Amino acid sequence: MTNPTLVQGMLSKNLLGYLPMICFIYSFFVSAATLQASELPLIDLDRKIEAPSGAKSLCNDYSWACAKTRSSGLSEAQEKQIVKTINMRVNRRIRAVSDQSQYGTKEYWTLPTQGSGDCEDFALQKKFELVQNGLDPTKLLIATVLDTNRSGHAVLVYRSSEGDLVLDNVTNRIKTWKETRYLFLRIQDPLHPDRWVQVSSG
Incomplete structure (x- = not known):
């Protein structure tokens, strides 16, 4: 008959041999989970910077565009x-037209009330509806931002629990x-949306 004490001792020695590997695997998964939880893909904000030329009067024209009241009672899923719905709806409804073609000026931020506008107008319309x-x-x-062709562009950023x-x-x-692979240049300050901040890395 096999001695139970002897078997237990052999098993203990075998497990001890694998202990360094077990500790390594455990540490790897714990580190990965911690990294994922602590490093959400948030845009890296830097110092205060001047607003884009077309947004100089944005807060006066549209107070909601610079509001800082925390009024949402919606769940993250809602x-x-x-x-998702409004992003798709605005993209389908609004026709892309440059400010030069529509208003005769290079930069003019406004709601696309005529059913057409450029990228800033799309972003404003989405923010308004949201x-x-x-x-x-x-x-x-x-x-x-600068898009993948390094041309000037504007987008709306939604700060979710999963990042920007x-x-x-x-x-x-x-x-x-x-x-997006865009080079982010500046963004409204989350704490003071009437101000703009430079993006430290894009």
């Missing part, structure tokens, strides 16, 4: 569904800011 549907305006920030998500007029797909 917010995301509203964001605020009207109960989203916290401090989670909705207009940003200026981008609502773009060139696609219905909502991406994280890093997935």
